[in-house]
């Protein structure tokens with residue numbers, strides 16, 4: 001714990017001291033930090049399977065990035081109430097995974113509108129309610145809702161970009177293509193140069209690739225890299241600077257290339273799983289058991305000439 005504190009302090013210093021510790025939720029280890037005035041980063045508790053949340057203040061209302069799991073949604077709602085008396089009007093699901101979206105129904109009940117890029121709803125149609133039902137077997141918060149499946153976002157975004165601007169702040173919702181999932185959505189605040197990435201960027205060995213298109217992932221990040229970005233707020237792990245975006249890009253690029261080279265030499269996937277070494281520069285994203293899964297997924301993508309779960313539109 002002390003070591004973690006020291007690391008966090010270092011991270012704050014590296015960010016120019018802008019990241020102020022604000023508060024700690026009472027029921028769990030989740031913390032909220034100010035990124036810029038009216039923009040809070042809420043770090044999800046990995047032990048509870050929670051995603052991160054971003055809370056954005058507008059003139060008369062709040063926007064929350066990611067619905068989280070139901071237990072995370074409840075905790076995030078309580079935190080928003082401690083920050084402001086303004087209502088949450090929009091909850092943006094960055095993608096279809098349960099840790100980012102299964103809390104939707106709770107936000108709807110609280111009066112918010114959930115929204116996401118269209119492919120999020122399409123992926124839910126393809127994959128649910130099987131995943132929800134599997135989660136309900138092991139998670140009380142999911143089972144406790146008494147539903148048969150997740151509530152899809154109430155509003156689909158059919159274009160590549162959608163903007164909310166109430167005069168106090170401009171919030172851009174952007175889709176750059178398929179990386180972590182088909183419906184990956186980013187939230188960009190141009191004035192504050194803040195980019196919320198969902199799981200298209202994570203800070204740590206948390207890259208889940210079950211629904212990913214690994215070869216295309218760097219292309220998506222290249223689009224994001226064209227934006228002016230000072231702060232990157234990832235789906236899991238602490239927030240950071242622009243180097244999180246470029247580091248994640250390098251990790252995915254190296255991973256895909258290593259597996260492609262290995263496959264080209266006729267190596268078996270098990271062989272690669274025990275031999276592939278990525279550069280020290282991407283070390284923070286490398287960890288087991290995910291690395292073995294990432295190598296297998298990249299191998300499948302290469303040998304089957306398609307990303308998993310391809311849908312023809």
Ligand SMILES: [Zn+2]
Pocket residue numbers: 095097100180199208
């Ligand atoms: Zn995810």
